Amino acid sequence: MTKQPVGDDSVGRMQFLLAMRRRGIGDANVLRAIDEVPREHFVGNEFSDDAYADRALPIACGQTISQPYVVAYMTEQLDVGPGHKVLEIGTGSGYQAAILSRLAHEVISIERYRTLAEAARGRIATLGYQNIEIRLGDGLAGAPDKAPFDRIIVTAAAETIPPALVEQLADGGVMLLPLGPHGGVQRIVRVTKSSGEITQEELIGVRFVPLLPGQAHEL
Ligand code: SAH
Numbered sequence: 001m002t003k004q005p006v007g008d009d010s011v012g013r014m015q016f017l018l019a020m021r022r023r024g025i026g027d028a029n030v031l032r033a034i035d036e037v038p039r040e041h042f043v044g045n046e047f048s049d050d051a052y053a054d055r056a057l058p059i060a061c062g063q064t065i066s067q068p069y070v071v072a073y074m075t076e077q078l079d080v081g082p083g084h085k086v087l088e089i090g091t092g093s094g095y096q097a098a099i100l101s102r103l104a105h106e107v108i109s110i111e112r113y114r115t116l117a118e119a120a121r122g123r124i125a126t127l128g129y130q131n132i133e134i135r136l137g138d139g140l141a142g143a144p145d146k147a148p149f150d151r152i153i154v155t156a157a158a159e160t161i162p163p164a165l166v167e168q169l170a171d172g173g174v175m176l177l178p179l180g181p182h183g184g185v186q187r188i189v190r191v192t193k194s195s196g197e198i199t200q201e202e203l204i205g206v207r208f209v210p211l212l213p214g215q216a217h218e219l
Helices: 010-022 028-036 045-050 068-078 095-101 114-127 163-167
Strands: 085-089 106-111 132-136 149-154 169-179 186-194 197-206
Touching: 010 028, 010 068, 028 068, 028 095, 068 095, 068 149, 068 169, 068 186, 068 197, 085 095, 095 106, 095 114, 095 132, 106 114, 114 132, 163 169
Parallel strands: 085 106, 085 149, 106 132, 149 169
Antiparallel strands: 169 186, 186 197
């Protein structure tokens, strides 16, 4: 295959969108957001040929940018609206935050590695997305100063549901998180808060890197 210059893989991008549709992503707003955000911008140069392949890719600090289908699926299930304030735990590359920012009013995303948080901030600034705030810190504590959140998405595997996040969910709010053993298969769980009552529903099986406590001491 001939190598396309980065940012001009229009055939790859079209096939990518079609693949998402074929796999059942039907929400036009989610598809539009995926179309709008250049994924090649979020993967290292060495992986630019794979930017539109449907698989997770390595990023710095031993972490991964999630598989596009899982990003699309979780975004669709989260049901984000234009007035929503959204909290993401696990910024990683910043790709999921970028997608969410096309659908929501405001996105706060928390990352425990300084290197990743700074790189993600740089990408978001280059793209000119102004409604995303990337914070360095422990996502398990959420962002109490910005709570409550209409939507919360956790993009690292939790072994139990973090109580601070449930607390920071608005009434009528929805939280999605991969729940299950580290290093194994987790399930995406949808947590809903309605009149103060919490309900949980299990969705698809996934594999995410672990949600770990505390800010990372390494870079
Ligand atoms: N959403 C990302 C992929 C996330 S990978 C993307 O679109 O690229 C999971 C990320 O969660 C990793 O970067 C990891 O460092 C981060 N993470 C794990 N535990 C965390 C915690 N307690 N607080 C904040 N970030 C955390």
